[in-house]
Amino acid sequence: MNNGPVVFLALFVAMAGSWLAFVMGPELQIGATRPTTSIVAGMTDEIYPNAKPGAARQGAEVYRANGCVACHTQQVQPAALGPDINRGWGVRRSTAYDYLFESPLQLGTQRIGPDLANAGRRMDANSILVRLYEPRAITPRSIMPPYPYLFENHKITGIPSPDALQLPAGFTPPTGCEIIPLPEARALAAYVTSLHQDGYLYEAPPPVEKTNGPPPTAKISPAK
Amino acid sequence: MNMNRRCQPIPRTEIDASCSVPLLSLLGGGLLWLLIGCIFALIASLKFHAPHFLANDAHWTYGRIHAAHLTALLYGFALPSALGVGLWLLCRLGRMRLAGLAVIFIGAVLWNLSVAVGVAGILCGDGDGYESFEMPRYVTATLFVSYLLIATCGVLTFHRRREDTLYPSQWFVLGSLFWFPWIFSTASALLLCHPARGVMQASIAWWFANNLSYIVLGFTGLASIFYFVPKLLGRPLHSTRLAIFAFWGLALFGSLGGVPDGAPLPAWMVSLSMVGTVLTAIPVLAVILNLYQTARNDTRALDTDTTLRFTYVALIFWLIANVQRIVGVLPDVSGLTNYTWYPVAQWELFHCGFFAFAIFGAIYFIVPRLLNGSDDLPVWSPRLIQWHFGTMLAGVLISYLALLVAGIGQGYFLGNPDYTFTQIMTGTLIPLRAGTTGDLLFIIGVIIFLLNFALLLRQCRHGRTEKAVAQRKERA
Numbered sequence: 001m002n003n004g005p006v007v008f009l010a011l012f013v014a015m016a017g018s019w020l021a022f023v024m025g026p027e028l029q030i031g032a033t034r035p036t037t038s039i040v041a042g043m044t045d046e047i048y049p050n051a052k053p054g055a056a057r058q059g060a061e062v063y064r065a066n067g068c069v070a071c072h073t074q075q076v077q078p079a080a081l082g083p084d085i086n087r088g089w090g091v092r093r094s095t096a097y098d099y100l101f102e103s104p105l106q107l108g109t110q111r112i113g114p115d116l117a118n119a120g121r122r123m124d125a126n127s128i129l130v131r132l133y134e135p136r137a138i139t140p141r142s143i144m145p146p147y148p149y150l151f152e153n154h155k156i157t158g159i160p161s162p163d164a165l166q167l168p169a170g171f172t173p174p175t176g177c178e179i180i181p182l183p184e185a186r187a188l189a190a191y192v193t194s195l196h197q198d199g200y201l202y203e204a205p206p207p208v209e210k211t212n213g214p215p216p217t218a219k220i221s222p223a224k
Numbered sequence: 225m226n227m228n229r230r231c232q233p234i235p236r237t238e239i240d241a242s243c244s245v246p247l248l249s250l251l252g253g254g255l256l257w258l259l260i261g262c263i264f265a266l267i268a269s270l271k272f273h274a275p276h277f278l279a280n281d282a283h284w285t286y287g288r289i290h291a292a293h294l295t296a297l298l299y300g301f302a303l304p305s306a307l308g309v310g311l312w313l314l315c316r317l318g319r320m321r322l323a324g325l326a327v328i329f330i331g332a333v334l335w336n337l338s339v340a341v342g343v344a345g346i347l348c349g350d351g352d353g354y355e356s357f358e359m360p361r362y363v364t365a366t367l368f369v370s371y372l373l374i375a376t377c378g379v380l381t382f383h384r385r386r387e388d389t390l391y392p393s394q395w396f397v398l399g400s401l402f403w404f405p406w407i408f409s410t411a412s413a414l415l416l417c418h419p420a421r422g423v424m425q426a427s428i429a430w431w432f433a434n435n436l437s438y439i440v441l442g443f444t445g446l447a448s449i450f451y452f453v454p455k456l457l458g459r460p461l462h463s464t465r466l467a468i469f470a471f472w473g474l475a476l477f478g479s480l481g482g483v484p485d486g487a488p489l490p491a492w493m494v495s496l497s498m499v500g501t502v503l504t505a506i507p508v509l510a511v512i513l514n515l516y517q518t519a520r521n522d523t524r525a526l527d528t529d530t531t532l533r534f535t536y537v538a539l540i541f542w543l544i545a546n547v548q549r550i551v552g553v554l555p556d557v558s559g560l561t562n563y564t565w566y567p568v569a570q571w572e573l574f575h576c577g578f579f580a581f582a583i584f585g586a587i588y589f590i591v592p593r594l595l596n597g598s599d600d601l602p603v604w605s606p607r608l609i610q611w612h613f614g615t616m617l618a619g620v621l622i623s624y625l626a627l628l629v630a631g632i633g634q635g636y637f638l639g640n641p642d643y644t645f646t647q648i649m650t651g652t653l654i655p656l657r658a659g660t661t662g663d664l665l666f667i668i669g670v671i672i673f674l675l676n677f678a679l680l681l682r683q684c685r686h687g688r689t690e691k692a693v694a695q696r697k698e699r700a
Contacts, residue, residue, distance in 0.1 A: 004383060007395055011402045011475065018479035021496055022431035023410055029490055031424055065349030067287020073563050077486035081559040083639045094488040099422035104353045104415075107426040109484065111563040111634075114645050135275070141650050145275040149282045 030096050036201065048199030051101050052191075059191025062184045064104050066147070073108035074117045076197065088122070089115040090197060092204040098197040113144055120196040125189040129165055129181050132188065137171040150185035154178050233319035233386045240590075241597025242321040243312060246328035248594055250308035250374075251587060253336045255674060257300025258580070260343075262667045264293035269660045272653055283347045291351045291358040292343050298356060298436065299367070300339045302579060303404070304332065306444035307371075309586045310397040311378050313447055317394050318385025324377035331373035338366040354415055354425070356433035361416045368408055375401040392467035396447035399475060404440045407432050423488055434482025437574060439475065445542065445582035446474075446511065449535050452585060454518050456532045462517035466510050473507025481549075485558035501553045508546045515539060530609050534585030537617065541577030545570055560639070565652065566631030569624055576666065577620045584616070584673065592680065600689040608676040612669050619666030626659030 035047045052060070063069070076090030084090055094117055099105055123131075127138065133151050135142035154161065156178050163186075164178035173179055181189070200206045234242075268289045270277050278284035315322050322328070345351070345360035352358055359367065378401050382394065411432040414420045420428060454461045461467060480500025483493050519536075527533075548570045552561045561567065588609070592601040630652040637648045683689075 007390070007398055008402070010472070011399050014399075014472070014475035014479060015403060015406055017476060018431070018435065019406070019410065021480055022427055022483070022493065023414070026427050026490060026493060027420065027424055031421060033422065064353035065288075065351065066282070066285055067291050067351060067353070069353050069355075070287045070290040075486075075488055077559070077562065081486040082562060083641070086641055087638070087645065093486070096423045096488050096490070098488065099426075102422060103419050103425070105422065105425035105429075106353055107423070107429075107487075109355055109430075109563060110565070110568060112649065139646055141646055143272065143275055143646075143649050143653065145271055145277075145279045145286050147285065148280050149285075 033096060033100060035100060036097060046199070048201070049098060049100055052194050055187050055190035056194035057191075059187035059189065059194075060102070060104070060106070062188040063106060063191055066188075069106040069108045071108075071110065071112035071144070072106075072114070072116045073111050074102075074115065074195065075107055076115065076117050084115060087114075090118045092197070092200065092206065094197055095201055095204045097199070097201055097203075116192060116195055117197050118195065120193040121198065123192065125186075125193050126166060128189040128192050129185055130167060132185055133165055133167070133179060133181075134171050137168050147185070150182050150188070152180045152182055154180050231386055234321055236316070237593075237597050237599060239315050239319070239321055240593040242325070243315055244594040244597070246322065246325050246332060247308045247312055247590070249329055249332040250304045250311075251591065253332060254301045254305035254308065254583075255587075255670070255677070257296050257304075257336075257339065259667070259670050259674065261293055261296030261301055262663065262670055264289050264296055266660070266663045266667060268293055269656070269663045272656045273660065282349065288347050288349065288351065292346045294356065295346055295351075295358045296339070296343055297575060298441075299342065299359065300336075302441050302575060302583075303371070304335060305583045305587075306400060306441055306579075307374050307378070309448050309583060309590070310400055310444050311374070311381065312586075312590050313393050313397050313451055314378050314381050314385075317387065317391050317451070318382055319387040320381055320385050322377065323380040323384060324373075328374050328377050331370040331377075334366055334370035335374070338363040338370065342367070352416065354411075354429040354432075356436055357411050357415065357429055361412075364408075364412045364416060368405065368412065371408070372405055375405065391451070392461070392464060392471060393447040393451040395468065395471045396443040396450065399471070400440050400443040400447070403435060403443070403479075407435045407440070426487065427483070427489055427493065430482040430484075430487075435479055437571070438478045438481065441575070441579050442474070442478065442542075445538060445579045448582045448586045449515065449539050449542075452531055452535045452589065453515050453539075456529050456535075457519055457522055459518060459522075462514050466514045470507040470510040470514065473510065474504060477501070477503040477507065481553075484562050485553065485555070486562065498553045498555075498558075502550055504546060505550055508543065508550075512539075512543055530604070530613075531585045531589040533613065534581045534588065538578050538581035538585060541573055541581060541620070545574040545578055548573070560635035561631065562635075564631040564634040564638075565627045565656075566635060569627035569631055572627055573620070573624045577624065580616070580620075584612075591677070595680065595684045596689065600691045602680055602684045602689050603693055605676050605679050608672055608679070612672045612676065614669075615665045615672060616669030619662045619664070619669055622662030622665065623659045624662070626655040626662060629655040630659075 035049055037047055075094040076084045076092065078093040079085045085092070098117070099107070130137050131144070132147045134146050135144040151165070153173060154177060156176055160178055161180055163180055165181065167173075167179065267278065267284065268286060271286045282288070311322060311328070342359045342363040345363065346358055350360035352360065378397070382398065411428055414428050415425055419425060450461065450467060477500045481497050483489060483497035485494055485498065487494055551557055552566060552570065588604060592604070596602055633655070634648055634652050637643050637651065
């Protein structure tokens with residue numbers, strides 16, 4: 001116990017155990033996962049997941065740079081564990097497959113805002129842009145901060161821009177002005193609209209419809 | 225090595241004088257970062273009073289300021305303070321002068337510069353997006369090198385020790401020194417240089433965050449507690465074997481954890497994380513039992529000794545944070561606490577409660593000895609100590625309880641479909657806004673401490689030491 005090398009050996013063993021369990025082990029198991037065709041629903045040949053379009057990949061960098069992950073997770077918990085599916089944040093739990101093309105991975109650990117794993121299925125680009133410009137324009141008591149620095153306040157000269165934000169009454173800019181999203185805002189909206197986790201996989205099958213009939217009986221009777 | 229150890233142990237005052245400059249640079253820098261980090265926390269907290277507060281400028285948006293707050297606290301305050309206190313413990317327990325003074329000083333300067341660049345980078349949008357590992361990639365190399373410089377000197381000091389018998393604190397400090405380069409290099413390599421694929425990144429980031437808090441910082445805090453409690457009470461530690469057992473338990477089980485229940489990772493990882501976390505109950509119990517037996521029936525020192533008071537509070541916070549961590553992963557609870565303010569409350573208690581109090585306790589003891597290499601020490605202002613203790617304790621407790629209430633409320637109401645998400649989050653604003661008072665009190669506490677520090681430096685220059693104060697009292 002009074003030997004320096006013994007201390008280091010002990011530390012090495014403990015450290016290696018933790019490292020093997022949470023870095024090496026999962027890397028060997030799931031590090032080489034590729035997109036799959038093993039989708040349950042309909043048994044199609046469709047590949048899941050698909051790579052993201054370029055604008056969405058740029059948007060992922062905007063998402064990272066502004067620390068969106070501080071308030072938004074991107075993972076749906078299993079129905080048995082949390083209320084996520086009941087709250088409409090997803091149709092099934094998240095699996096390792098869903099993140100194959102996410103880098104940097106922004107899984108998040110805290111929900112001050114709603115989960116965004118399936119944000120692309122709930123919101124379109126315009127609604128996301130309006131929320132970024134002024135969250136309270138859509139959710140009156142939202143606690144999300146606005147991101148005015150992702151937008152530009154233009155004086156309208158000639159024809160109004162087709163990209164201008166469609167804001168609800170009460171939030172419109174003064175007459176003669178329009179709010180134009182900057183490229184960062186549009187990339188971010190493209191990223192958020194690209195978020196969806198809805199390929200049914202063997203490890204996350206579609207939810208079973210509850211029936212009133214008797215529970216299914218075992219097909220194989222135990223050997224006697 | 226053995227020949228060295230047969231030599232005479234170095235006198236305490238000489239040891240303290242030897243490590244003065246490098247340790248003051250580590251601890252002083254850490255304290256300034258603590259203040260900066262807490263100010264960031266206050267700004268982030270104010271966003272819950274008014275979302276439009278400082279919203280026009282990208283640098284001060286919540287996501288960035290939150291990341292800057294965590295980074296300033298972890299890398300600016302916690303790691304250098306852990307190094308400072310850890311190196312001092314290695315010197316004192318090994319009865320040896322600190323090795324590589326200039327190297328440590330250079331390491332400390334490089335570290336602080338890297339943290340400054342890193343925090344500025346995060347505010348400019350260069351953060352990595354991994355919790356507890358937000359440092360922009362361009363400072364990770366310099367951070368790693370400067371930590372290695374300092375840690376190598378620590379190991380060298382340990383190697384040259386002149387005291388044969390090892391004390392548990394040395395195990396804990398060495399564990400901390402050894403653990404950080406490993407997790408930091410793994411995270412840098414697999415998150416930044418060659419990013420692992422998909423969800424593996426989350427596994428590595430959670431593993432890093434868990435080990436950084438509970439092993440690297442937790443071990444140094446415990447080393448300090450194990451050193452000061454018996455020393456200041458003037459009694460031997462109840463059982464060295466029990467302490468080593470606790471060390472093993474924490475190293476083996478505490479390092480497995482951090483994966484939330486229901487995470488999209490293989491199920492065995494979630495189970496292993498849960499089992500590891502629950503099993504830490506055994507070493508936690510061992511630590512508490514050991515120190516309780518050591519300090520039994522002796523409360524008199526609590527009123528008289530500042531270091532001991534801070535250390536005891538740190539130990540209590542450590543216990544509560546660990547109990548909360550264990551309760552939070554239990555199967556029926558995890559669904560409620562996952563992704564709410566509950567883990568944030570635990571983070572707050574562990575870092576601003578346990579760790580900061582342990583470090584402040586150590587600093588109250590160490591710094592006068594570093595400033596004056598004799599037995600005649602400069603004295604802290606006792607009134608400022610009282611204020612510092614009171615404001616910091618109140619600050620931590622208010623912040624912690626506010627976050628805990630917000631977390632439990634959030635988890636409880638999320639399961640009830642009658643309430644919309646916005647309604648629930650608006651409800652959490654009540655405790656969160658109350659928690660701002662805690663952040664403010666904590667900042668005031670840190671400022672009071674820095675004031676006391678400045679007074680101590682002045683007293684040192686004017687030669688006002690313990691003896692001088694006693695003489696003056698006698699004359700009066």
